[in-house]
Each structure stands twice: as C-alpha cells, then as structure tokens.
Amino acid sequence: MNERAEAGRQAARVHGATGDWEIVIGIEVHAQVSSKAKLFSGASADFGGEPNDHVSLVDAAMPGMLPVINEYCVEQAVRTGLGLNAQINLHSVFDRKNYFYPDLPQGYQISQYQQPVVGEGAVELDMPDGSTVEIGIERLHLEQDAGKSLHDQHPTASFVDLNRSGVALMEIVSKPDMRSADEAKAYVSKLRAILRYLGTCDGNMEQGSMRADINVSVRHPGEPLGTRCEIKNVNSIRFMGQAIDYEAHRQVDLLEDGGQVVQETRLFDPRRGETRAMRTKEEAHDYRYFPDPDLLPLELDQAWVDQIAGSLPELPDSKKARFVEQYGLSAYDAGVLADDKAAADYFETVASGADPKIAANWVTGELYAALNKKGLEIEASPVAPEALRDLLGLMADQTISGRIAKDVFEIMLETGEAPLSIVEARGLKQVTDTGAIEQIVEEIIAANPDQVAEVKEKPKAIGWFVGQVMKASQGKANPQAVNDVLRNKLGLDQT
Amino acid sequence: MTNLTKLTLSDARDGLRGKDFSAVELAQAHIDAIGQAGQLNAFVTETPDIALEMAARSDERIARGEAGPLEGVPLGIKDLFCTKDTLTTASSHILDGFVPAYESTVTANLWRDGAVMLGKTNCDEFAMGSSNETSYYGPVINPWRRASDGAQLVPGGSSGGSASAVAARLCLAATATDTGGSIRQPGALTGLVGLKPTYGRCSRWGIVAFASSLDQAGPLTRSVRDAAIMLTSMAGHDAKDTTSVDLPVPDYEAALTGDIRGMRIGIPKEYRIDGMPAEIDALWQQGISWLQDAGAEVRDITLPHTQYALPAYYIVAPAEASSNLARYDGVRYGLRVPGDDITDMYENTRAAGFGAEVKRRILIGTYVLSAGYYDAYYIKAQKVRTLIKRDFEQAFEDVDLILTPTTPNAAFAPGEITDPVTMYLNDIFTVTVNMAGLPGISVPAGLSSDGLPLGLQLIGKAFDEETLFRGAGVLEEAAGFDAEPDVWWA
Numbered sequence A: 001m002n003e004r005a006e007a008g009r010q011a012a013r014v015h016g017a018t019g020d021w022e023i024v025i026g027i028e029v030h031a032q033v034s035s036k037a038k039l040f041s042g043a044s045a046d047f048g049g050e051p052n053d054h055v056s057l058v059d060a061a062m063p064g065m066l067p068v069i070n071e072y073c074v075e076q077a078v079r080t081g082l083g084l085n086a087q088i089n090l091h092s093v094f095d096r097k098n099y100f101y102p103d104l105p106q107g108y109q110i111s112q113y114q115q116p117v118v119g120e121g122a123v124e125l126d127m128p129d130g131s132t133v134e135i136g137i138e139r140l141h142l143e144q145d146a147g148k149s150l151h152d153q154h155p156t157a158s159f160v161d162l163n164r165s166g167v168a169l170m171e172i173v174s175k176p177d178m179r180s181a182d183e184a185k186a187y188v189s190k191l192r193a194i195l196r197y198l199g200t201c202d203g204n205m206e207q208g209s210m211r212a213d214i215n216v217s218v219r220h221p222g223e224p225l226g227t228r229c230e231i232k233n234v235n236s237i238r239f240m241g242q243a244i245d246y247e248a249h250r251q252v253d254l255l256e257d258g259g260q261v262v263q264e265t266r267l268f269d270p271r272r273g274e275t276r277a278m279r280t281k282e283e284a285h286d287y288r289y290f291p292d293p294d295l296l297p298l299e300l301d302q303a304w305v306d307q308i309a310g311s312l313p314e315l316p317d318s319k320k321a322r323f324v325e326q327y328g329l330s331a332y333d334a335g336v337l338a339d340d341k342a343a344a345d346y347f348e349t350v351a352s353g354a355d356p357k358i359a360a361n362w363v364t365g366e367l368y369a370a371l372n373k374k375g376l377e378i379e380a381s382p383v384a385p386e387a388l389r390d391l392l393g394l395m396a397d398q399t400i401s402g403r404i405a406k407d408v409f410e411i412m413l414e415t416g417e418a419p420l421s422i423v424e425a426r427g428l429k430q431v432t433d434t435g436a437i438e439q440i441v442e443e444i445i446a447a448n449p450d451q452v453a454e455v456k457e458k459p460k461a462i463g464w465f466v467g468q469v470m471k472a473s474q475g476k477a478n479p480q481a482v483n484d485v486l487r488n489k490l491g492l493d494q495t
Numbered sequence B: 001m002t003n004l005t006k007l008t009l010s011d012a013r014d015g016l017r018g019k020d021f022s023a024v025e026l027a028q029a030h031i032d033a034i035g036q037a038g039q040l041n042a043f044v045t046e047t048p049d050i051a052l053e054m055a056a057r058s059d060e061r062i063a064r065g066e067a068g069p070l071e072g073v074p075l076g077i078k079d080l081f082c083t084k085d086t087l088t089t090a091s092s093h094i095l096d097g098f099v100p101a102y103e104s105t106v107t108a109n110l111w112r113d114g115a116v117m118l119g120k121t122n123c124d125e126f127a128m129g130s131s132n133e134t135s136y137y138g139p140v141i142n143p144w145r146r147a148s149d150g151a152q153l154v155p156g157g158s159s160g161g162s163a164s165a166v167a168a169r170l171c172l173a174a175t176a177t178d179t180g181g182s183i184r185q186p187g188a189l190t191g192l193v194g195l196k197p198t199y200g201r202c203s204r205w206g207i208v209a210f211a212s213s214l215d216q217a218g219p220l221t222r223s224v225r226d227a228a229i230m231l232t233s234m235a236g237h238d239a240k241d242t243t244s245v246d247l248p249v250p251d252y253e254a255a256l257t258g259d260i261r262g263m264r265i266g267i268p269k270e271y272r273i274d275g276m277p278a279e280i281d282a283l284w285q286q287g288i289s290w291l292q293d294a295g296a297e298v299r300d301i302t303l304p305h306t307q308y309a310l311p312a313y314y315i316v317a318p319a320e321a322s323s324n325l326a327r328y329d330g331v332r333y334g335l336r337v338p339g340d341d342i343t344d345m346y347e348n349t350r351a352a353g354f355g356a357e358v359k360r361r362i363l364i365g366t367y368v369l370s371a372g373y374y375d376a377y378y379i380k381a382q383k384v385r386t387l388i389k390r391d392f393e394q395a396f397e398d399v400d401l402i403l404t405p406t407t408p409n410a411a412f413a414p415g416e417i418t419d420p421v422t423m424y425l426n427d428i429f430t431v432t433v434n435m436a437g438l439p440g441i442s443v444p445a446g447l448s449s450d451g452l453p454l455g456l457q458l459i460g461k462a463f464d465e466e467t468l469f470r471g472a473g474v475l476e477e478a479a480g481f482d483a484e485p486d487v488w489w490a
Helices: A003-011 A071-083 A181-198 A237-256 A302-310 A316-327 A331-338 A341-351 A356-374 A385-396 A402-415 A419-425 A434-447 A449-457 A459-472 A479-490 B009-017 B023-036 B048-063 B105-112 B160-167 B184-189 B224-234 B278-293 B306-327 B342-353 B356-368 B375-395 B420-427 B431-436 B465-479
Strands: A014-016 A019-032 A095-098 A108-111 A121-126 A132-144 A148-150 A159-161 A168-174 A210-219 A229-234 A264-269 A274-280 B043-046 B074-078 B116-121 B173-177 B193-196 B217-221 B264-268 B297-301 B401-405 B440-447 B453-460
Touching (some): A019 A237, A071 A132, A071 A168, A071 A181, A108 A132, A121 A181, A121 A331, A132 A181, A181 A210, A181 A237, A181 A316, A181 A341, A210 A237, A229 A237, A229 A274, A237 A264, A237 A274, A316 A341, A316 A356, A331 A341, A331 A356, A341 A356, A341 A385, A356 A385, A402 A419, A434 A459, A449 A459, A449 A479, B009 B023, B009 B224, B023 B048, B023 B116, B043 B160, B048 B116, B074 B160, B105 B173, B116 B160, B160 B173, B160 B184, B160 B217, B184 B193, B184 B440, B193 B465, B217 B224, B224 B440, B224 B465, B264 B278, B278 B297, B278 B401, B278 B440, B278 B465, B306 B356, B306 B375, B306 B420, B306 B431, B375 B431, B401 B465, B440 B465, B453 B465
Parallel strands (some): A229 A264, B074 B116, B074 B173, B264 B297, B264 B401
Antiparallel strands (some): A014 A019, A095 A108, A121 A132, A148 A159, A210 A229, A264 A274, B043 B116, B173 B217, B193 B217, B193 B440, B401 B453, B440 B453
16 A cells, blocks of 8 residues: 555545544455356356246256256356456355245355355555555355346236346455445456456446445544445446445444444435445344255366466456556556456557557547547447557658647547548648748738737747647648748747 | 066066066056055055056067166156156145156166156155155055054155055065165065165256255165166266266176175174164174175174264254255245235245145254354264264275164054154164265065064165175075065055
8 A cells, every 4th residue: 555545545534523434345246257058057148038038947946956067157267266366265165045035946045155266366456546556355256146036027926037047146255445435436347357358257237247235334544343334236336436425424424423333235226326224134134054965065176277377368457567568658547448458459459550658648538538428338439449540640640730630530430431531531631831831921920010029029929820820721730840930930049 | 477566676577578478567467556555555646657658668669679677667756756747746735736847867767778657656745754654645554564453554754655665566666765764764664675875876866855965866676686776777977966976887786696705794883772672683683693604704893973873864954954945935836825925925835835844854954054053053963974974984994884773663553653753763773874975775684573574774885886785685585585465455
C-alpha cells in the first residue's frame, strides 16, 4: 500500500458526526464457468432455450441419479485459480449444502465447503489516482447453480425452469480488503477482465453469468470490524457503487443514532437505489453441510496443473507492464487498456502503425468517448482499429492536421469510410504549399494593421494570426508552415 | 415335466440351453406361482406380460444360439431398482405413480444377459428396516413358519419381498440391496444365499438411494452358484457412478472349486455377544468345524471396534438418508399433497408420503448434521468407520475370510419387535461389513430349534468375491441345507 493509495482511502471515508467511518468491503463473485455442459451432468449449459429444455435426469434429481464431475469445469476453475495467483489444492472435496426450494431439485446444492479447489490468491487494482491496491482472494470453489422459479406464468401457481439447474459456478471470495465503492468496482472490473482473458467466464453481469454479493460494514479507523450486511442482486458495476454508498451511509446513520447494525442479507433495489432487508441471521438456514457421498474427493495431478499453468494467456497485469515497457505508456493508460482485452488488442493494432502514445490517447480519448455516446462495446466499434491506425498515419505524415483528423474521425464513425478516401473526396489534405499560405498571410496582414502593430509589441499575439489563417484555409493549412510564414512576414524571430 | 419353480437358477439355465423346456414355460410356471402367493405380499408390482414378452424373445435367442448368460431366467426385482416404464416405488407412498424413464444399470445388465422380469418386489420403505414391516404396501410374510406355534413370520428386511419370493419359489433369484444387512439378514431368515458385494462392485446408478456410501446391490438366490452367476451379470464399472470401480469382472462361477485347503479363516471374538442364543453359537462352532474339515486353517482374530459399528452406522446412514430423501418434495414427481404455500405443500407431502421409520431416520440424520452437533456425531461416526475399516485391514493380513453368524436370531413374528433399537440390533453382525465396504455372504447353515433357517456369514477382502464364493460353496456343501418351507399359501 503506497502513500497515494492511503490518501485515496482516507478521502473515501464517510464523514459522520462522530468522526470518520471507514467502509470495509468483501465481495463474493459467482462466475458461471464457460463450459458447454453442466457441472455434474451432460446437459447443455447454454443460456436461453425453452424452459426445461436443458435438463437431464440428474438435473431433475430423479431417483437413483448420480452426479459425475465435468473435468472441463475443474480445469476452468484451476485455470482461474492460477490467473488469480492462488494456491491450487490438489485435494478438494464436494459437499452437500442442504435446503428446500422448488428450484433446487435435489434438496441440496453440491458445493465445496471446507476444502475448496482453490485457496488464497491476490488481485492488484490500478486506481485512477495512479495508486495500486492489492485485494486478497480467500478462496475459489466450484458449485452448482439452481434453477429458476417463475411466478408470473399462472395466477395461483409458480412454475420452475431447471435449465440452469446444475450449471457450473465458480464462487470467488475476496478478503475484506476493500475500503471504498471505487475499490469494489475496480475489483470486480479487474476480476472480470482476468476471467475474460482466461476464457473461464464471459463476465456478462446483465445476463447473470457473473453476479456479486457484497459484504459491507463500517468502523472508525483502527477499530475492529463492524457487523456486516450482505447485499445481493447487484447486477452491474454501476449499481455496485450506488449500493455500497447507500449501505455505508445507512449503517453510519444507524450507528450514529445509537442503533446497531443487524447482520442480515439485504436486497439492492436498482430503481430506488437503496437496499432493504431480505432475511436476518436468525432466519438463516442451517445448511447441514457434509461431504457428498456420491462423489469421491477431487484429486488433481500437479503435472496436470502445471500444464494448465503453461497454457495461460498474457494476463492484464503482465500486459500492462509490457505496455509501459514496450510502448512507453503511463501506468494508468496501460492499466486502463490492459484491463479490457478487446481494448488492448484494439490498441495494439493501432499502435502497430502509429506513435503508441498518440494511439493510446486516441483509443482512450476520442474512441472511448464516441463509443460511450453510442453505447457500444469496443468489439462493435464502427471504426476498425486498422482504420484508426491509417488515420493516425495520415496525421503523422502531415497529410492532415490534428484538427482535420478529428473531423475525419467523426465521418468515419458515421459512414465507416476509409480515412484516406474521406480526405481525398472532401479535399481535406493539408496545405503545405508556402505560396498559397503566403497569399493568405499577406491578405490578413493587409486587412489588420492594428493587430500587426500589437504583435510587434507582444509576439505571443501571433496566435490570433495563426487562427485567422487556419480559418481562411478551412483548417487545411499546415500549422508549422503557417507559423513560419507569419513570423517571416511580420518580421518576428523564428522559433 | 419337472416342477420348473423347484429348479435352481443354474439348473434352469442349463435346462433352457438344453431345450428341456422353454423360457415362456419357465416364466409361466413362476407367474402361476406368484398368482397363488398373494398372502406373502412379496410383490408390489407384478409384470406377467413383460415377463412373457421377454421370455418369448429369450426363446428366439436360444433358438438362434445367441443365448446370454442368464437367458430366459425369471427374476424378481427389488422395487428400489428403477425400471423403465414400470412403476418404481421403493415401497413408499411418496413415490406414488412414479414410472421411471430409465433403467438402472444393474437391471440393464441383467436384461442384456437375457434375464426376464417377473415383477417388482416389496421391501421396507426406502430400504429402511429389518423386517419388511415399514413398506407402504404392507408387510411381507416369510414362507417359513415356526414349528411350535405355526405363527406367520417376517422375512427380514429390507429386501424381504425378494427373499420371500425366492424362498417361496416365485422366482429363480432376485435382486436386492444391502445398506446394513438388507440382503444377508433376510437371506438368513428365509434359508437363502444372500450376497452383498464389495462397495463399488455394482453400479448404484438408477437404484433409489438410501445411504450412498453404504448401499450396494446384490442377489438373493437358492445356491452359492446362483449367486455367483447373478453377480457376474450384475457387476461392472459404470461411468455414471463414480464410486463404481473399474476392475474386470471375473467369471465368479469358475471360482467355485470346492477346494479351500490351506485357506485361513478368522473367527472374531467380538462377535460372541452377550445374550446370543446358544443355538446361534452352536451353529457358528459347527461352521468352524466344517471349514476345518475341508482343510482350512482357523484362527482367532480381533476386530476391536466392533461394538461401535452399530451406533456409528445409525449416524452415518440416517445422515446420508436425510439428504438423499430431500428430493421427494412433491414438486416434480410422486405424491403431492397441496398446501397454502410452498412450505405447507412440502410439509403436507412429506408428512403423508413418508412412514414412521423413514421419518425417524430423516429426523436423526437432520439432527446429527446440524450445526453444533455435526462434529460430535457425524465426524465422530466417520472416525469410528475408519477404525472399523482398519480393524478389518489388519485382520486380513492374517486371514483370507472371516466367519460369523449372520443374525443373532431366527425370523420373528410381525409386531414382535416394536422397539426400534431392538430392531436395529438385528443388523449387529452385518453393518460392520457395510461400514468397511467389504463383501459378505450369508449361507443357510441349519435350522433353529423351532424349525427356522439360520445363516452363517463369510466376510471377504475388498473385491475378492472369488475367495468369498469359494469359501461359501464349501460351507454350503458341508451344511447340506435342503429344507424347504411347506407351501401353505397356495
């Protein structure tokens, strides 16, 4: 933890009547394993389909059916553990978590309780202020998803859709290491980036293939941990910030009014932007965990784990380091690009034919702003990375100026035309012919004697003349050439 | 024609191959016998049409010279095995109307080898019981009656219907399951051979689960040879059951050499329990002599943790059962008793659907897994289980087989034992074998003073059913048990 991070954390505290309150956050992420089949049956794990289309005899818990572990899901969990720099447990155990619910056909969820497949690890966060924060991973375990109860299909009855029953989830539990909503958001974003890089989860929060349960408590700095509440149903990173801020202030208000925080599960309501009580600890189930006698303990071979480790792709942290090293980007820009694999790939294509820093500025600046406005992901960008690279090339060889480049970029966004054809078709090539520039300069000097007098006193006023020339040339004049000609004609020193 | 129902499975097999009679004739003879034996209540579901259809196909295969190892052999199937398109109830009200869309691996293996299904046999509800009195479909009656008072008796449990059916000549053999003695104890009480194979020898896929870490399928037969033939077909690795073991299935019948010279037989002193009837002890001594006479070497051994086996079993088995039976919730199949809300529906359904013994075990199991009790009960019971396993491992360093009585008593009358713990004591010699995952076989060895069958149990090393069969064959030969119950029910 560096000083800057510490300062950021202090700034994130809630300022109450009784002093500052530190927010303590731990997050449990449920990430659906990218796998064609479910965790213990051969049924399809795809989203969609008619209700109960993807249900095997095992998923429906017919009498005498037995679970058989899907080796690919185990491999995905191990791959994720390695990506989180975590301990891989060669011996782990599947347990039954017992409770009754109509969408849980077996009457128990097969999960891992005391001996998970992945142990402690860590994730490093790059904060916008340039600081880095390390968040500890407590564990990662494999478990089955439940089905879905449908309450809106019939006036008096509920229906059950078991398509998701038995789908493999990774539950990734952080340590209570986060101290602000920003850190929590950065953590989930980073985790999602890692999962996407690894290809072990598509990270789609809207579809529910990645869900976060957030544990929030508050305390005065230096005091022991306060009583926590668990917030469920937070299905976007934006809502996460709202939920945490709301919950932290709720707890501070409660404590400062002399009340106590009750340990409970709370539901986030995105429409009202608030959390409300779902069930208290007293109402919590006794899950009666015990090792599932239908499944032998999971025994992994170190050589197999090593083989997976050898096949890991470059992950966000190493990519970021490489971007700093190879392209001379700032740590923050490198981090922003590296956290999104698609953005990183886009950037590298642009940087293959352009100045990397300019490329980074354009991707994180113009491009991001434009995509944001259109509500598009970078994968769906109307401007292909090759086209942006060509545009920057036209700027680099002075075919167009920076200002024109922005105009051309706007046209590219709308029409998808290639930059060179836009420039040629619209006659936007930069004028470097000094004869043409001299003519414009002379006209402007002749028409503005007062400014000419002024600029002799204050050479900095030359900017006004540059602007006039650029305007008269519709922006096509080469700014350096304009400067040179102006200085010459006005009798100023060449810079 | 000979009375076809009197044949052993191996005799019938040979007769079918020799075309002495047809599979349809054999099936019909048993269908007729079942039709006369309603008083025994051995079957929950009779499937004469299926039997005749399967038998006709067996006759075709026999004619083509394509007979399988069990071609045309009519069997009873314990109603714990899921049978495709045939009602499967586990003798519980809660599985009302449940017709599986799948066939259990063990029964599929039997049909693959040509066997014929006569019907689904009655059993204790979810295989929980030692007298077959807990069945929703009523108690099964033992074909054997007491000489002294002629009282009707229980056949033992939980595979009471299978035992009664085989003993009454209603089928040539039957499938059964054994979680704490449910094959061997009824075998002993009805004068049959009952085999519980090593845990993992037969697939559990498609068998309604009671206690997953203890359940194992096996046969009830009228001879050791028949048991060997049945197991050869039933056993085998199944990718759908990860606790089944990938070992080749030997020809168990070939293991019956009759030669046990030099075989070392262990006699565990802990099985000489207080209050054991003299005739049980005498039979045990007789068994020891028979094996010695056949050239085996008898050794005293110790299995020091035996006394803890039954209490530990009654923690582990109910714990697993409480979870295994959670799926019977009225939501997807079987009985549903409506309620005001989902919890109400669960409670109504399970209150009406489960009998008293099943409820008792669900309650015990739920209790021992509860927060605060888990370590004291479940974890401790698992430790006991490890110690019991170790006892056997150490014993088997010095011996090849272990000889014990199968039960502490002969068959008793329905309603005679009402205290659950007294009932549980019927499994005292058999549960250790399940706890250790070992194979055990009960062989009929003599009659009680009241004219009722008594059994001796041999216990073998894991996956060494061949030695077990060899020893059992010699015991069977020496005992020469040929008593049969009077056919009072027909």
